[in-house]
Amino acid sequence: MKILYTQHEIKEYAVEQKKAGKLIGLVPTMGALHEGHLTLMRKAREAADIVIASVFVNPVQFGPNEDFDAYPRQFEEDCAKLEAAGVDAVFHPEPKDMYPDGFCTYVNVEGDFTKKLCGGQRPGHFRGVATVVTKLINLARADKAFFGQKDAQQVCVIRRFVEDLAIPVEINMVPIVREDSGLARSSRNMYLSATEKEAALVLSRSLRTAEKAFNDGISDVSELKRIIVNTIKEEPMAVIDYAEIYSFPGLEEISKIEGEAIMAIAVKIGKTRLIDNIILNL
Amino acid sequence: MKILYTQHEIKEYAVEQKKAGKLIGLVPTMGALHEGHLTLMRKAREAADIVIASVFVNPVQFGPNEDFDAYPRQFEEDCAKLEAAGVDAVFHPEPKDMYPDGFCTYVNVEGDFTKKLCGGQRPGHFRGVATVVTKLINLARADKAFFGQKDAQQVCVIRRFVEDLAIPVEINMVPIVREDSGLARSSRNMYLSATEKEAALVLSRSLRTAEKAFNDGISDVSELKRIIVNTIKEEPMAVIDYAEIYSFPGLEEISKIEGEAIMAIAVKIGKTRLIDNIILNL
Numbered sequence: 267m268k269i270l271y272t273q274h275e276i277k278e279y280a281v282e283q284k285k286a287g288k289l290i291g292l293v294p295t296m297g298a299l300h301e302g303h304l305t306l307m308r309k310a311r312e313a314a315d316i317v318i319a320s321v322f323v324n325p326v327q328f329g330p331n332e333d334f335d336a337y338p339r340q341f342e343e344d345c346a347k348l349e350a351a352g353v354d355a356v357f358h359p360e361p362k363d364m365y366p367d368g369f370c371t372y373v374n375v376e377g378d379f380t381k382k383l384c385g386g387q388r389p390g391h392f393r394g395v396a397t398v399v400t401k402l403i404n405l406a407r408a409d410k411a412f413f414g415q416k417d418a419q420q421v422c423v424i425r426r427f428v429e430d431l432a433i434p435v436e437i438n439m440v441p442i443v444r445e446d447s448g449l450a451r452s453s454r455n456m457y458l459s460a461t462e463k464e465a466a467l468v469l470s471r472s473l474r475t476a477e478k479a480f481n482d483g484i485s486d487v488s489e490l491k492r493i494i495v496n497t498i499k500e501e502p503m504a505v506i507d508y509a510e511i512y513s514f515p516g517l518e519e520i521s522k523i524e525g526e527a528i529m530a531i532a533v534k535i536g537k538t539r540l541i542d543n544i545i546l547n548l
Numbered sequence: 549m550k551i552l553y554t555q556h557e558i559k560e561y562a563v564e565q566k567k568a569g570k571l572i573g574l575v576p577t578m579g580a581l582h583e584g585h586l587t588l589m590r591k592a593r594e595a596a597d598i599v600i601a602s603v604f605v606n607p608v609q610f611g612p613n614e615d616f617d618a619y620p621r622q623f624e625e626d627c628a629k630l631e632a633a634g635v636d637a638v639f640h641p642e643p644k645d646m647y648p649d650g651f652c653t654y655v656n657v658e659g660d661f662t663k664k665l666c667g668g669q670r671p672g673h674f675r676g677v678a679t680v681v682t683k684l685i686n687l688a689r690a691d692k693a694f695f696g697q698k699d700a701q702q703v704c705v706i707r708r709f710v711e712d713l714a715i716p717v718e719i720n721m722v723p724i725v726r727e728d729s730g731l732a733r734s735s736r737n738m739y740l741s742a743t744e745k746e747a748a749l750v751l752s753r754s755l756r757t758a759e760k761a762f763n764d765g766i767s768d769v770s771e772l773k774r775i776i777v778n779t780i781k782e783e784p785m786a787v788i789d790y791a792e793i794y795s796f797p798g799l800e801e802i803s804k805i806e807g808e809a810i811m812a813i814a815v816k817i818g819k820t821r822l823i824d825n826i827i828l829n830l
Contacts, residue, residue: 273714368798370659371678371712377652396653397713404714430653431679432555432686516650 267348268355273364273405276357280318280407288315292408292435294399297321298338298453299347302443306412307351309440318406319348320357326365326372327394338456357406364401373397373431375423379517383419383530384541387507392423399424403435410436414443416450418528418543422515442543444470450542457538465503466535469542472497472509473529477544485523485548487511498533507532507539514545523548549630550637555646555687558639562600562689570597574690574717576681579603580620580735581629584725588694589633591722600688601630602639608647608654609676620738639688646683655679655713657705661799665701665812666823669789674705681706685717692718696725698732700810700825704797724825726752732824739820747785748817751824754779754791755811759826767805767830769793780815789814789821796827805830 270276283290291314293306299321310317321344328334341358348356373396379385380392403411413421421439428437443451448470449463458466476493484490494509513520514528523546530543552558565572573596575588581603592599603626610616623640630638655678661667662674685693695703703721710719725733730752731745740748758775766772776791795802796810805828812825 277714277716368659368708369712370657371709372656372658373713374654374656375652376654377650401712401714404716407716426650427653430651430683431655432559432683434559434686434689 267345267353269345270355270357271363272359276318276355276359276405279355280405283316284407289409290314290316290318290407292403292406292411293317293319293353294402294411294413295319295321296323296337296453297344298340298456299344300443300451300453300455302414302416302451304347304351305443306414306440307348307353309438310410310412311352313412313438314410316355317353318355318357318408319353320402320406321348322357322359322364322398322402324364324394324398325361326397327391329388329390332388333454336457338453357402364398371397373400373427375427375430377426379419379426379512380423382512382517383508383510384417384532385419385423387532392420395420396423396427400427400431400433403428403433408435410438412438412440415439415543415545416442416452416541418514418530418545419517422517425515448474450540452540454538454540458535462503462535462538465501466533466538466540468498468501468504469531469533469540472531473542473544476529477546480523480546487521487523487527490523490529494529494531498531503535505534507534509533549627549635551627552637552639553645554641558600558637558641558687561637562687565598566689571691572596572598572600572689574685574688574693575599575601575635576684576693576695577601577603577626578605578619578735579626580622580738581626582725582733582735582737584696584698584733586629586633587725588696588722589630589635591720592692592694593634595694595720596692598637599635600637600639600690601635602684602688603630604639604641604646604680604684606646606676606680607643608679609673611670611672614670615736618739620735639684646680653679655682655709657709657712659708661701661708661794662705664794664799665790665792666699666814667701669814674702677702678705678709682709682713682715685710685715690717692720694720694722697721697825697827698724698734698823700796700812700827701799704799707797730756732822734822736820736822740817744785744817744820747783748815748820748822750780750783750786751813751815751822754813755824755826758811759828762805762828769803769805769809772805772811776811776813780813785817787816789816
């Protein structure tokens with residue numbers, strides 16, 4: 267497995283692969299890899315000739331009071347996992363290489379849907395995501411890119427700018443990978459103590475309870491929201507950031523589930539903010 | 549020569565050319581083509597296997613009080629000129645095709661240099677340029693793109709975002725083409741009456757007077773600026789929008805010419821705003 271540390275190195279590698287007629291699959295990550303990421307790698311492995319993973323904690327998508335410094339970094343462990351998953355090359359740049367002096371271009375997705383959910387809680391977050399993902403796709407000459415459904419709003423944002431700017435890449439969304447307990451895999455789960463991890467099960471439990479109600483015939487959005495919120499409130503350690511139901515992928519307000527919809531929540535357990543979602547389809 | 553009217557058509561055409569191993573050169577224009585544009589086409593013709601020109605008056609780069617509606621449109625004449633210049637395909641979309649409902653992504657170059665010169669006079673202008681040029685490069689799968697030096701700040705902006713976002717395209721700047729009188733070719737010259745056209749000669753005259761002074765050993769920026777401004781003031785019909793000298797391509801304030809520098813002016817002659825520039829090199 268190749269390790270590429272600079273824009274220059276990844277460009278050279280990608281151009282060589284394209285010249286050889288290879289189809290390139292890209293999996294952008296911030297490292298601290300778990301089963302969710304590795305599932306993305308395996309999907310890319312099936313769908314492309316060459317799989318490039320990136321491991322880059324992108325400063326531009328973190329707010330000033332967020333966990334950029336604390337975000338887990340464990341590049342050697344990550345490399346072992348990526349190699350085992352059959353990844354061909356890892357791109358692992360320094361922030362200064364991606365954003366050198368004079369850098370001043372940002373990709374802004376300005377639709378209202380970017381201000382909802384995590385976009386409301388994390389201003390500037392999706393601008394950082396859109397900018398780095400555009401740059402990674404271009405550097406990797408990616409034909410396909412793979413993202414997890416756990417960051418569902420991120421997928422909506424990425425699909426939007428890829429279409430708007432006509433970026434020649436296919437965006438694939440891969441379902442959430444969960445622990446046996448139901449907890450959605452996340453690099454931030456490492457922040458949780460044993461007690462907090464137990465408490466964090468309320469996220470998936472609340473969504474599943476609402477999903478069951480939906481499957482039993484309840485399609486009224488306020489009723490489903492109430493089920494989610496009431497379930498979360500049963501857990502004393504949980505503080506709700508948001509609990510919303512929107513159309514998917516447009517993220518528009520709806521009062522009844524018709525077509526695709528997403529139930530999305532962000533909940534603080536202690537100091538750790540966790541997100542989860544389930545997509546419903548009527 | 550192929551005429552492509554939709555994103556779908558140009559994508560199909562470009563993908564086919566790339567599959568056949570062709571090098572694609574793109575020349576974005578707003579139509580109303582003159583010798584300046586045709587020089588760009590010939591440069592592209594020399595440098596690429598396939599030349600795609602676009603003719604698109606881009607609404608997003610015009611301010612609310614600017615000349616979007618009045619901007620000259622003469623697509624049939626343009627096509628005849630493009631065909632004669634050996635262009636392979638013209639992309640001529642409707643605004644609704646480029647910016648359909650839901651479109652909300654913009655490429656923002658935020659550096660201070662975008663607020664100078666035309667950027668100061670035309671807020672939002674370069675955001676519109678960066679967005680449409682990114683989209684055109686992606687749609688055309690362009691390996692090379694060609695722009696005129698007349699819009700020198702535009703070239704600085706384009707080079708900036710192409711580098712920042714790692715867009716895999718080579719940007720070429722082609723020198724200004726002038727009438728025998730010295731007047732820089734521009735689609736907006738059509739707006740000028742015979743008297744105004746005569747008055748408009750003051751733009752190139754002022755720059756050339758300063759250039760001569762520079763060649764005679766004057767490298768002090770305020771002195772060169774004074775020469776430009778005083779020359780323009782000799783023409784009663786001329787109203788200066790700006791007359792500036794900056795480093796090139798960084799567009800930074802300088803007090804002395806060292807290395808590359810640009811003398812750039814925008815002048816209103818009657819209702820028509822004209823721009824011109826000369827790049828100096830010590």
